[in-house]
Amino acid sequence: MTDKNIGFIGLGVMGQSMAGHILAAGFNVRVYNRTKQKADALVDQGAVWCDSVADLAASSDVIITMVGYPADVEEVFIGPDGILENSAAGSLVIDMTTSDPALAEKLWQDGRQNDIGVLDAPVSGGDIGARNASLSIMVGGSPDDFHRALPIFKTMGTNIVHQGKAGNGQHTKMANQIAIASTMISVCESISYAKRAGLDPETVLKSIGKGAAASWSLNNLGPKMIQGDDAPGFFIRHFVKDMGIALSAAESMGMKTPGLDLACSLYKQMEDQGAGLKGTQALFHLFS
Template identity: 55%
Template sequence: MNKEKVIGFIGTGVMGKSMASHLLKGGYTVNVYNRTKSKTDELVKEGAVWCRTVKELATNSDIIITIVGYPKDVEAVYLSEDGIINHAKQGTHLIDMTTSTPTLAKQIDKTAKEKGMFAFDAPVSGGDIGAKEAKLAIMVGGDEEAFQHILPILTLMGTNIQHQGEAGAGQYTKMANQIAIASNMMGVSEAMVYAKEAGLDQEKVLKSIETGAAGSFSLSKLAPRMIKGDFEPGFYIKHFIKDMKIAIDSADEMGIQTPGLKLAKQLYEELVEKGEENAGTQALYKYYMK
């Protein structure tokens, strides 16, 4: 993608801020918008241009990337009267990196095509660490030929970038990812509590098991946070519950049984009842602690 193209970035939260920063460092002009303006301050200091509204950003950008909270936020930012598709230029590439629903991704793609734009659903995995290190896994749905045009931009934010198919394919892939994580997080939490109650040094146990058959991102990256009592969000519990609900609804539509996923969602919901909705997903450890 020509670096003279201007990138608009909407959603500069835990992950988005780092992602937008990589684009700036990659030599692109970046317009930014976030509902809470203060979350863009550091990016503006790095050279980003603050836009007051989604409409202003859409009008003045050639490629637009979004990573917001919930499907309702995605729908509002793309499809509302003041949203992106009503104000972006013909030929604009739209990349939604929010974890949202496959159905909404297909709807955005259809509406974008009618306006002469290219839309992609490109959810990510890797949390705050992956975003900071530009090592995200990016799962992309959308037109394959147009995908080649945005690939250089995606490589500034991630290292494992896969085009999965037509619109919605990225979101379906992300649901598979979240299903795998859900049960894994229960296993990691249980293992760390078990080690503690057995009187073992949890850090030594982790060194022994993280490179073997039990190895996973959750074990190597989030178990150390559990041990230290660090429950700050790399990925919010409230957003993980949102993802699990989307996955359960999608699986139910296919007639697929997901007992592990449903149990994980139940446990996380119990944490939310205790006020942990803004903690990181590693806070599941607290559920098992005596």
């Protein structure tokens, strides 16, 4: 099947760039977002606005969702106005939201009943990766659906891996978030230590950012911490959501996650202080 009509739902910090890359690659892109103004730039570039999820689903070969929370995923997928009720048989739906692995499995099963393919394909790389089309994309679902979606994935990312059955994309993203959670604490402590020791933190990064301590968080968010730049590439409130999903999944597997527990508690403290819409690097304020 040649998929030319791509529907994209969710035009937030990352979704706008992702949809823009698909449009630039020559696909016919239909867009929907709760706040219509966020679609204006894409419509100016040639995307077609749809007034509802149902309209978008009915006119698209492939539908991509990039929304906020598992409840938002359920809202756009399920019900008389949702994707699964309004997509044609043979359509493919790709949820790129970071969401619950169990929900991903359920939606895959629901899709099968309607002859609709469903992939869970969360991403990592933040706003920088979305803008540069260099996202890591972790995909769960059938191999045939994965290969069908690959030309679309390649417009948005460079590290695209099929992780296996439905739900495995989300489980992989949870592993990613667990690794980031403790790393963010370490980056904050490291830069705070450098400042307390009277060092120039930017000069310190030139050394440790190239050695064994190097990480994406250190090299991309460390400079923002030093500069006091709290602009969101990824919202604190969404990171708290992700960590909550990971904690719940880990608990269901009988697994202890002390590093994740600590990181989640610190980020919840930031959220309680009204910093939910700041970038995750704002955690540094607890250490500075």
